[in-house]
Amino acid sequence: MRILISGAGIAGTALAYWLTRHGCSVTVVERAPTLRKTGGHAVDLFRPAMEISEKMGVLPRIEERAIGTHRMTLCPQGARRPVRVDLSKIFGAASDRHVEIMRDDLSEICYDATRDDVEYLFDDSITVISPDAQVRFENAPPRRFDLVVGADGLHSNVRRLVFGDESRFGSFVGAYLGVLTLPNASGLDGELLIHVGVGRTAGMYGARHLGEARVLFLFRSERELDCHHRDVPRQKELLREAFGGLHADVDRWLAELDRTPAFYFDSITQLHMDTWSRGRVTLVGDAGYCPGPAVGGSTTLAVVGAYVLAGELARAGGDHERAFAAYERAMAESVRRSREVGLSAAKTLIPASRRGVRALAQGSRLISALPPSAGRALLRLTTKSARLYNSMAVGDYPPTAAAAADRTGRAGPRASG
Template sequence: MPTTTDVLISGAGVAGPTLAYWLHRYGFRPTVVERTPAERLGVGGHSVDLFGPAVEVAERMGLLPAVLAARTGTEVVSFERPGRSPIVVDLARMVAGISDRHVEIMRGELTSILLGATRDHVEYVAGDSIRALAQDGDGVQVTFEHGPPRTFALVVGADGLHSNVRRLTFGEESSFRQYIGGHLAIFTVPNYLGLRGRVLNYNTPGKVVGMYPLSDYRELRAGMLFRRDEPFGDDHRGVEQQKSLLRETFARDGWEVPRLLAELDDAADFYFDSISQIVMETWSDGRITLVGDAGYSPGPAVGGGTSVAMVGAYVLAGELHAAGGDHIRAFRGYEDRMRDFVRLARTIGPTTMKSLIPATASQVWLMPRLIRLVTRLPVPLQRRLSTLQGDPARALAAITVENYD
């Protein structure tokens, strides 16, 4: 039988290794299972933002210097207008009205840093996943796709928006997924533009295309987002169907869009998904709980989900430590501390959608000019104005990072 310190974490993205770090620090024995093969851990992903509380968590882990060294180096966002000069906005000024502390970093780089901080102290099982969970008063019996069955005191789903642990414990994703009106695709192309320190952003009504360089400047990450009243169904789950859908949606767009669509055939890291949130009344059931996007995704690419996930992992580990391993008390404390933070973070996505993907031609014309104007204002005034748009500054700072040590 397991001791009260044996914890299985499903998912080696951001929340999983962060949780494993703190559990080990507090004397627990975490095991992380991840379906991705070992050689692909910490590889790929789009740029993510760490705000306020998440930066503080990284600092308490002693990882902030490494995180800062790996930041993207993006200095400006250039709103492209073919045939005319672009509207250029300073990125630091764009985020100043949201948070005093901000780091933009590639998700793969952040994951690599977290894996490096835990690999010597945490058991990682790569290339496997959970097939079944059966819990009783003594523990959780876990059946794996490939490895032998094992029993753990607790199981934590840190396995993202399409969480396997959530499905096995709480039911089908459709019961908890709330679509907020758009889809996104992300893939890598050669840096044929020679971009350095600059994000290119091109808008047409209901659509946005963005490109930014990776750290070695040899490749670009391309993102294509578009509005749609209803999400696509199961007939668009295949990669080739998704690429065809993207070509159809952006077929009439100019600028660099035709070149990007031509690169789709060679894009091995193509990712496509709806922009949806996960909304649940509780994230815990007995000895099983969820953290990060698995339990409360605020929406990919629009809601600060990486920051929320990193803070959630820290709080969950801290509450288990404070409760002496009593999962009933710990899970209750974890949900109580995170609930308002999650609720407010969920308001960011719909607000971001309005500015990121303007719906009309007049909004396409107005939005970059408005952003440039706001970023030139004093920071206190920027934050006061942000309250008119859902107040992302308040949402991302809506939790105090307790010192559980």
């Protein structure tokens, strides 16, 4: 089968890996001229995604680039003393297998695992998809594929072309996310510094091997703001308005906005679609079922979704109607529960009242003060995200003998762009 994937992010490259493993001929089209280095934040891989990464043979590289955040200093606005938390206690209790890695690093690792078997078309995008999967591009000549997959994120171009405008499916959670990159002048290594006020949270973290630090901004908004997702000057203005005066540390971070080499900003929006498939087109990851950036386990969901979609296509012998239906059935419950977890996480991470700020600080103190056994018991009750993503059941989709033989005999690099 000839399959076109739109998007060379984590979902797209992971899907490309598994499709080629099952004997498909894969092309990935990416709007950016190279792999994106947008200053994205750290993402979590929970047990199912770790196991899939191990099957891909990329787990050692992932573990080498793990952030390893193990300490947190929480500074509630107006409090006299910060709260210091042992994050290793939280992560250890939340998941028996977990790693935190920069989004850009994970995309690069998955790309490297596929570049010899997959055709990459950078600096291009899809303009038309016909019902028979005839595709027109901005730059490349038209081509026909058997299937098209949108793995192009929350603002998916494929979803817009096939299913309609994003406004039909997006549900604004009531918050915004910003991320900027700046020099690690404080020498943070495995440490997270957070300032929390009513309706706004800002945190800085770093690791020695990164050579830089990331600042994460989260703030509440009762309504969607007048700001296009590509209007960077307006986005930076909104961050200054939302976070000015929270703390001197935060003011220093804001001062780096015009010097940062990489910047990201978006609404925290969930997608609610009755189906992710139409004809010869389907969606994977945030393009189809985003639970909300920074508040849901969207990366684990994307890695699992890519693995399941490729596996169901192989199991169905290329019958896409049967495969797409099985893929959606397999993912439906996890997607539904991920939305609930995302809403809960947003409320906790961005307190809406002074009482909420105090509750966040007191909860952190309690976890730090409890002995390890009691702390684990409390955390297992409260870490909904980890419980959900660790409990995702993933089937086994071994490649057929014909697919394995085809993969062995396939020619060398076909990457371009």
